[in-house]
Amino acid sequence: MKIIVDAMGGDNAPLEIIxxxxxxxxxxxxxxxxIFTGDEDKINESVKENGIKLKKSRIVNCTQEISMCxxxxxxxxxxxxxxMAVGFKLLSEGEGDAFVSAGNTGAITVGATLIIKRxxxxxxxxxxxxxxxxxxxxxxxxxxxxxxxxxxxxxxxGYMGSLYMKNIMKCENPTVALANNGSEDTKGNAxxxxxxxxxKGAPYNFIGSIEGRQIPFGDADVVVADGFSGNLILKTxxxxxxxxxxxxxxxxxxxxxxxxxxxxxxxxxxDMKTQFDYREYGGAVLLGIKKPxxxxxxxxxxxxxxxxxxQAVWFLQTDLIEKTEEEIKSMQS
Amino acid sequence: MKIIVDAMGGDNAPLEIIxxxxxxxxxxxxxxxxIFTGDEDKINESVKENGIKLKKSRIVNCTQEISMCxxxxxxxxxxxxxxMAVGFKLLSEGEGDAFVSAGNTGAITVGATLIIKRxxxxxxxxxxxxxxxxxxxxxxxxxxxxxxxxxxxxxxxGYMGSLYMKNIMKCENPTVALANNGSEDTKGNAxxxxxxxxxKGAPYNFIGSIEGRQIPFGDADVVVADGFSGNLILKTxxxxxxxxxxxxxxxxxxxxxxxxxxxxxxxxxxDMKTQFDYREYGGAVLLGIKKPxxxxxxxxxxxxxxxxxxQAVWFLQTDLIEKTEEEIKSMQS
Numbered sequence: 001m002k003i004i005v006d007a008m009g010g011d012n013a014p015l016e017i018i019x020x021x022x023x024x025x026x027x028x029x030x031x032x033x034x035i036f037t038g039d040e041d042k043i044n045e046s047v048k049e050n051g052i053k054l055k056k057s058r059i060v061n062c063t064q065e066i067s068m069c070x071x072x073x074x075x076x077x078x079x080x081x082x083x084m085a086v087g088f089k090l091l092s093e094g095e096g097d098a099f100v101s102a103g104n105t106g107a108i109t110v111g112a113t114l115i116i117k118r119x120x121x122x123x124x125x126x127x128x129x130x131x132x133x134x135x136x137x138x139x140x141x142x143x144x145x146x147x148x149x150x151x152x153x154x155x156x157x158g159y160m161g162s163l164y165m166k167n168i169m170k171c172e173n174p175t176v177a178l179a180n181n182g183s184e185d186t187k188g189n190a191x192x193x194x195x196x197x198x199x200k201g202a203p204y205n206f207i208g209s210i211e212g213r214q215i216p217f218g219d220a221d222v223v224v225a226d227g228f229s230g231n232l233i234l235k236t237x238x239x240x241x242x243x244x245x246x247x248x249x250x251x252x253x254x255x256x257x258x259x260x261x262x263x264x265x266x267x268x269x270x271d272m273k274t275q276f277d278y279r280e281y282g283g284a285v286l287l288g289i290k291k292p293x294x295x296x297x298x299x300x301x302x303x304x305x306x307x308x309x310x311q312a313v314w315f316l317q318t319d320l321i322e323k324t325e326e327e328i329k330s331m332q333s
Numbered sequence: 334m335k336i337i338v339d340a341m342g343g344d345n346a347p348l349e350i351i352x353x354x355x356x357x358x359x360x361x362x363x364x365x366x367x368i369f370t371g372d373e374d375k376i377n378e379s380v381k382e383n384g385i386k387l388k389k390s391r392i393v394n395c396t397q398e399i400s401m402c403x404x405x406x407x408x409x410x411x412x413x414x415x416x417m418a419v420g421f422k423l424l425s426e427g428e429g430d431a432f433v434s435a436g437n438t439g440a441i442t443v444g445a446t447l448i449i450k451r452x453x454x455x456x457x458x459x460x461x462x463x464x465x466x467x468x469x470x471x472x473x474x475x476x477x478x479x480x481x482x483x484x485x486x487x488x489x490x491g492y493m494g495s496l497y498m499k500n501i502m503k504c505e506n507p508t509v510a511l512a513n514n515g516s517e518d519t520k521g522n523a524x525x526x527x528x529x530x531x532x533k534g535a536p537y538n539f540i541g542s543i544e545g546r547q548i549p550f551g552d553a554d555v556v557v558a559d560g561f562s563g564n565l566i567l568k569t570x571x572x573x574x575x576x577x578x579x580x581x582x583x584x585x586x587x588x589x590x591x592x593x594x595x596x597x598x599x600x601x602x603x604d605m606k607t608q609f610d611y612r613e614y615g616g617a618v619l620l621g622i623k624k625p626x627x628x629x630x631x632x633x634x635x636x637x638x639x640x641x642x643x644q645a646v647w648f649l650q651t652d653l654i655e656k657t658e659e660e661i662k663s664m665q666s
Binding site for chain 2: 068069071133134144147148179181182184186187188189190192211212213214215216217225226227228229231232233234235236237238239240241242243244245246247248250251252254255257258260261262263264265268269271272275276
């Protein structure tokens with residue numbers, strides 16, 4: 001396994017990206033090489049300053065960088081020697097097996113679609129995020145690749161999500177639900193009502209609508225939404241967790257007694273934090289693309305980025321892409 | 334002030350509704366009378382069984398009930414003697430000053446629109462929920478009255494929300510943001526992009542897009558969304574809070590030490606629970622309607638319902654409806 005890593009993507013690049021990649025090498029023997037794309041001088045400087053020992057790695061030097069402000073549609077064309085554009089090129093040429101970046105989400109989606117290309121029959125790729133739930137994680141897609149969707153896209157997202165949960169998370173007969181503004185069959189906007197009708201006849205395990213209130217409980221293994229709503233669901237969940245965790249911290253910091261109390265419950269609180277830590281899954285997977293492309297959080301630290309690489313390793317350990325290809329083909333014939 | 338209360342609406346009707354109304358009478362001297370609509374026998378039975386002493390109240394007997402499964406568009410027509418239809422009738426005839434119900438949201442929206450009617454110039458009413466934020470509550474609208482919206486509706490929602498926060502929550506120059514899948518101006522689906530352009534020129538304090546992650550932090554006093562996304566934001570926030578609070582409870586219940594620790598932090602945790610308790614605001618207000626209509630949570634208990642009545646009292650203490658009428662008129666001229 002050779003993993004291509006965009007060393008310049010995200011708020012904490014290149015240091016946390018490099019550290020994350022080294023952590024991944026420690027943890028996953030399957031990885032033979034990390035190929036960093038980015039400014040070689042900056043990478044070497046960061047490595048030296050922080051006393052990191054690079055191993056099983058090489059750097060492909062790039063002279064440009066794509067920022068969060070670059071227009072997704074044109075960024076890769078305008079910056080062909082950016083760490084992201086070069087990363088996609090290496091992936092398309094087979095120099096590496098998967099590409100992981102914490103950079104501009106829109107540009108990653110465009111690059112995956114135009115350079116790596118969609119699986120035949122797939123109408124739109126989707127950004128799929130594994131999210132910690134009450135008892136087990138669930139997959140939410142699309143988290144933002146497609147702001148405007150047609151019903152047939154949502155129908156296919158259900159397919160791709162179901163295959164992901166089955167093959168990568170080893171979830172048997174995963175349940176697929178449609179994010180909706182009510183649990184009744186008659187609910188929804190025009191798009192969701194149309195998608196609901198299509199999904200009722202789907203060969204995957206469609207269980208109907210799911211309300212926002214039930215999503216964090218993991219009542220469905222796969223939650224399908226258009227990229228606009230899906231992004232709001234994902235981020236509202238993250239924001240709510242952050243606000244509550246901060247409030248909890250303040251509650252424990254109130255006085256000496258509350259500070260002491262913290263010690264007595266620390267270990268189980270740590271378990272809870274781990275359970276709901278979005279960093280555990282490190283990032284989102286672009287589904288419907290011919291090769292594994294992983295988008296890590298823009299604010300990824302080393303641990304988060306390591307887990308994004310874990311997603312790439314999981315992906316490469318299965319034949320999800322081939323299976324998706326076959327299923328889509330059989331669906332159409 | 335005379336408040337009309339739908340005694341049969343919601344999962345815990347009539348008992349919790351009646352108890353909530355009595356709590357409201359205890360708390361708000363402004364209320365002269367509660368007018369219950371509903372099955373008189375059931376109400377009296379519930380009152381008797383639970384040893385409640387009804388005061389300052391009368392019951393208008395109804396023979397029908399609208400359930401959560403009734404089709405919103407036709408429910409009120411098909412069940413003209415339901416507690417909800419009669420409640421709206423009494424409100425429109427001036428028998429009472431405000432109507433509070435924990436029943437079917439869709440039917441309430443339809444009733445408010447068709448029986449009480451929209452304020453002149455308002456294109457669509459919106460369900461507006463006060464939500465506990467990091468430091469202060471914020472208003473989210475629309476939370477589900479309109480599954481499909483046009484840009485001009487969102488533009489008006491900003492107006493109505495701004496007036497609500499100014500007049501009822503005494504928030505000076507409230508900030509208004511558009512819920513979006515990114516904070517950049519170029520983000521959004523087709524609807525949001527169009528609304529963004531309209532809102533840029535709005536006379537209220539429009540501050541641009543807000544991501545889901547920032548919504549719970551209360552970065553904006555008013556968050557505008559179409560009813561479909563707004564509902565998902567509201568309920569995902571509620572669901573996330575519920576999942577985390579349950580996990581926290583489990584963490585404290587793990588062993589004797591953690592149980593003891595709970596005692597040391599209990600009071601500040603209680604403060605935190607109060608801060609994030611959605612029951613504090615009891616329900617949502619229908620904005621853009623000629624008289625105050627409050628929709629309480631379907632699962633409302635007595636405290637929640639009391640707070641929904643509080644919303645009606647707040648509403649009646651201001652001249653929000655007249656102000657909205659004037660502002661909309663001046664906006665159009």
